[in-house]
Amino acid sequence: MTRRWLILADDLTGAADCGIAFAKRGLAATVGWGNGADAPGAAVLVIDADSRRLSAEAAGIRHRTLLEAHHAPGTLLIKKIDSTLRGQPAQELADTARALRARGAGSLAILAPAFPATGRTTEGGCVLINGAPLESTPLWARDHTYESADLVEVMAGVGMQARLVPVETVRDPQAFGAAIRAALAEGADALVCDAVVPADLGAIATATLPFAEQVFWIGSGGIAAALAGCLPQAAQPCLPPAGQGGVLMVVGSVAEASRAAARKLIATGEVHHVVVQPESLLAGPPPEEAARISADIAGPLSRGQDVLVEIAADADADLSVGAALATALARLLAPAAPHLSGLFATGGETACALLSELGIHGIDLVDEIEPGVPLGITRGAFAFPVMTKAGAFGGPDTIQHARTRLRAMHHAGAK
Numbered sequence: 001m002t003r004r005w006l007i008l009a010d011d012l013t014g015a016a017d018c019g020i021a022f023a024k025r026g027l028a029a030t031v032g033w034g035n036g037a038d039a040p041g042a043a044v045l046v047i048d049a050d051s052r053r054l055s056a057e058a059a060g061i062r063h064r065t066l067l068e069a070h071h072a073p074g075t076l077l078i079k080k081i082d083s084t085l086r087g088q089p090a091q092e093l094a095d096t097a098r099a100l101r102a103r104g105a106g107s108l109a110i111l112a113p114a115f116p117a118t119g120r121t122t123e124g125g126c127v128l129i130n131g132a133p134l135e136s137t138p139l140w141a142r143d144h145t146y147e148s149a150d151l152v153e154v155m156a157g158v159g160m161q162a163r164l165v166p167v168e169t170v171r172d173p174q175a176f177g178a179a180i181r182a183a184l185a186e187g188a189d190a191l192v193c194d195a196v197v198p199a200d201l202g203a204i205a206t207a208t209l210p211f212a213e214q215v216f217w218i219g220s221g222g223i224a225a226a227l228a229g230c231l232p233q234a235a236q237p238c239l240p241p242a243g244q245g246g247v248l249m250v251v252g253s254v255a256e257a258s259r260a261a262a263r264k265l266i267a268t269g270e271v272h273h274v275v276v277q278p279e280s281l282l283a284g285p286p287p288e289e290a291a292r293i294s295a296d297i298a299g300p301l302s303r304g305q306d307v308l309v310e311i312a313a314d315a316d317a318d319l320s321v322g323a324a325l326a327t328a329l330a331r332l333l334a335p336a337a338p339h340l341s342g343l344f345a346t347g348g349e350t351a352c353a354l355l356s357e358l359g360i361h362g363i364d365l366v367d368e369i370e371p372g373v374p375l376g377i378t379r380g381a382f383a384f385p386v387m388t389k390a391g392a393f394g395g396p397d398t399i400q401h402a403r404t405r406l407r408a409m410h411h412a413g414a415k
Contacts (some may be wrong), residue, residue, distance in 0.1 A: 011348030020374035026234025060095030252350030342406030
């Protein structure tokens, strides 16, 4: 009998990114948040804790509370964190481990945040992006919590004793197995696992699954895909055809990868482009202005035209107001819901706020168009295809690829 999996994530895009790995193996995988964070029939329940912008203490409490509400004996757990250490991954991990110990469940953390398919690797226990130390990248300069991206040090900062498993050990099954047994026998809190190529994550999954009763996993979509890849393949569900309106694409992330993809699509002249100023969103546009923006979005969609909506880029953006911006934008987009044949959204806060405003409380995951870009069907007031993407993931053609797939569903049903 298939074991049930619980995945606790810090944002929506990461939640979907982890869950899709299991959906591709034919397991029923559902992402939920808020009051809709449950799916009794799902083999894989993924919960968006929406904790990325919380304080360390509040983030840890939220994850502990969710674990206590949804973890049952025999459930396998993945704690999803950001591959670039945004948010409060260390405190979330520490509180999760304590909650597991209190329940008598396995609590040795297998920490493997690498996602080589998207350029994120772990070498010598440190996070790298495309071969460069995370600390040297714009992502770190814009949004970081810790003094360094050395994972053993980060864990020590929350009182967890972590041991490094270098890549040479990861690639040696006997040595890796011995390291796991030693950590369990000696009461270590965590194993920080190097991973440079996708096969390293596969080796981590293969070596640790035999200890499933004693461990849990921490990482991003990479380790989720590796663990799912160890499971038998089942039949995948068919996608229903999309609705009759246009495709709505929303870019709310400040990450350059998303902005570059948006610029390339806009340059084709194939989509109606709407830019919303962050200052206006935060202040609350006057009713007449709000109605005009909403009509400028909903009108073309109702006629079958695709629409790209952006929160205007701001190099000095205050990331702490991201949730407020996303919620305000979602209110402007809400009148477009009946006219959507599909939705694509970048940035977890943007996607979660928009879907919640539309009365949607979950996503049934079914496919993936490229690494980090899952496709699912919404649960709640509306049922339409939706794709989410972390802001920093993807290339210059990612949004166009998403649009093409959603339009293909609109014209011909599932492919």
